[in-house]
Amino acid sequence: MIALGLITAFMLRWTRWGRYLYAIGGNERAAILTGVPVRTVKISVYMFVSFCAGLTGFLEAGWLGSVTTGLGTGMELTVIAATVIGGANLAGGSGTALGAIVGASLIEIIRNSLTLLGISTFWQGTFVGGFIILAVAFDRLRNKETGE
Numbered sequence: 001m002i003a004l005g006l007i008t009a010f011m012l013r014w015t016r017w018g019r020y021l022y023a024i025g026g027n028e029r030a031a032i033l034t035g036v037p038v039r040t041v042k043i044s045v046y047m048f049v050s051f052c053a054g055l056t057g058f059l060e061a062g063w064l065g066s067v068t069t070g071l072g073t074g075m076e077l078t079v080i081a082a083t084v085i086g087g088a089n090l091a092g093g094s095g096t097a098l099g100a101i102v103g104a105s106l107i108e109i110i111r112n113s114l115t116l117l118g119i120s121t122f123w124q125g126t127f128v129g130g131f132i133i134l135a136v137a138f139d140r141l142r143n144k145e146t147g148e
Contacts (some may be wrong), residue, residue, distance in 0.1 A: 020036045021041060021045060024042070057072070081128045081131055082104035086102050087103070107128065
């Protein structure tokens with residue numbers, strides 16, 4: 001997973017595909033006007049994300065030793081929290097793969113700490129939601145200061 005994260009970070013930072021992806025995320029209309037092949041890039045992103053989801057499912061099934069139809073249900077909030085805490089903007093056009101990895105690590109540290117403190121898993125979602133709200137608030141304040 002670390003290798004995949006590093007490869008993704010390299011692709012986003014140093015390739016034309018990564019620059020196109022940030023351009024589309026920042027302003028799709030402007031990307032179209034500058035000649036970015038938006039449809040092709042979007043299809044390639046969907047393919048890459050599908051590959052990552054399949055790999056994750058494969059690893060999760062191997063770790064658990066079985067597969068159920070509800071595997072991964074409820075993890076959406078955690079994934080959004082990890083990317084926002086890692087520095088991604090919910091409006092798009094910013095964020096890094098390494099930031100998402102750092103955000104996911106922080107979420108897991110928080111979740112494990114809450115478990116060690118004896119806090120119910122029911123309330124852990126509340127804490128994660130609170131961290132999302134704080135991260136979005138800091139993102140809005142940062143964007144307000146920079147004029148975005």
